[in-house]
Amino acid sequence: MASDSSVSFEGVEAVELFYRTYGVRRHPPLIILHGLFGMSDNWHSIARVLGERFFVVVPDLRNHGRSPWHSSVRLVDFAVDVKALADRLGFKTFHLMGHSLGGKIAMWLAVHGMCNRLRSLVVVDIGVRRTPVYPMHEWLFQLFEEVEGGRWGSRKEIERFLRERGLPEALVYFLLKNLRLRDGRYVWRVGWRYLRAGYEALRSGIEEGESCEVPMLVIHGEDSPLLHRAEKEEIRRYFPRMRWVTIRGAGHWVHADQPQVFLQVVLRFLGWVEREYVDL
Numbered sequence: 001m002a003s004d005s006s007v008s009f010e011g012v013e014a015v016e017l018f019y020r021t022y023g024v025r026r027h028p029p030l031i032i033l034h035g036l037f038g039m040s041d042n043w044h045s046i047a048r049v050l051g052e053r054f055f056v057v058v059p060d061l062r063n064h065g066r067s068p069w070h071s072s073v074r075l076v077d078f079a080v081d082v083k084a085l086a087d088r089l090g091f092k093t094f095h096l097m098g099h100s101l102g103g104k105i106a107m108w109l110a111v112h113g114m115c116n117r118l119r120s121l122v123v124v125d126i127g128v129r130r131t132p133v134y135p136m137h138e139w140l141f142q143l144f145e146e147v148e149g150g151r152w153g154s155r156k157e158i159e160r161f162l163r164e165r166g167l168p169e170a171l172v173y174f175l176l177k178n179l180r181l182r183d184g185r186y187v188w189r190v191g192w193r194y195l196r197a198g199y200e201a202l203r204s205g206i207e208e209g210e211s212c213e214v215p216m217l218v219i220h221g222e223d224s225p226l227l228h229r230a231e232k233e234e235i236r237r238y239f240p241r242m243r244w245v246t247i248r249g250a251g252h253w254v255h256a257d258q259p260q261v262f263l264q265v266v267l268r269f270l271g272w273v274e275r276e277y278v279d280l
Helices: 040-049 075-088 101-117 135-149 155-164 169-175 192-197 231-238 259-275
Strands: 018-021 029-033 055-059 094-101 118-124 177-180 185-188 216-221 242-246
Touching: 018 040, 029 075, 040 055, 040 259, 055 075, 055 192, 075 101, 094 101, 094 177, 094 259, 101 118, 101 169, 101 231, 118 259, 135 155, 135 192, 155 169, 155 242, 185 242, 216 259, 242 259
Parallel strands: 029 055, 029 094, 094 118, 118 216, 216 242
Antiparallel strands: 018 055, 177 185
């Protein structure tokens, strides 16, 4: 198992993340990391339920939500922010869950020195390999640019514009939560220009990391284009104690497509970990 002292964040500048909390401090801590273009608010319903048994912390990653923007968007940059947050909250050990980009960040932390501080790891629909170019990402970058470059009389006009571009209902709702009015203009809470410029870095895989024997759950959306069953053994090489669950009727946004099933799976796993866990 990797030692915390083996990870070096020397020269990496951390930003202080905005975060939301659910539950009470006496419960075991759980940090949840959202995916690309997301924010902590996306996890409100899930975190509220998990907060009945855990002290849940859901940050906005850098360049997302209410957290600061920064031009550097390597996995190590996101990771140092999360480590700094855990340190600031005084978490000696904690559960860590991440979706998509958040899952990649969580795995990066686990194999680059934070393994001995993790009680468990839950990764939602992402693997360890370099993520292929996802055409929708460039489409969304273009939409961000078009919206910020336009003059809109109301959010309703932007909503109508997004619908006319053929976005699914759920994606329209998701994007509108990222929209705010500032100085009479509609702008995004997402630092999309930095994310677009650093897109190649965002796609990075988990490289040169050490094996981590923390209990791990990978949740796969059966209809997802971003994670495939063939990646199971690649993940297991880094995480020998990995368990894999495929949820039917779910795409990449597993927790939004099948929230009740998702919660059942996560709570069952975390409950098992807590029963077995011995805090040294």
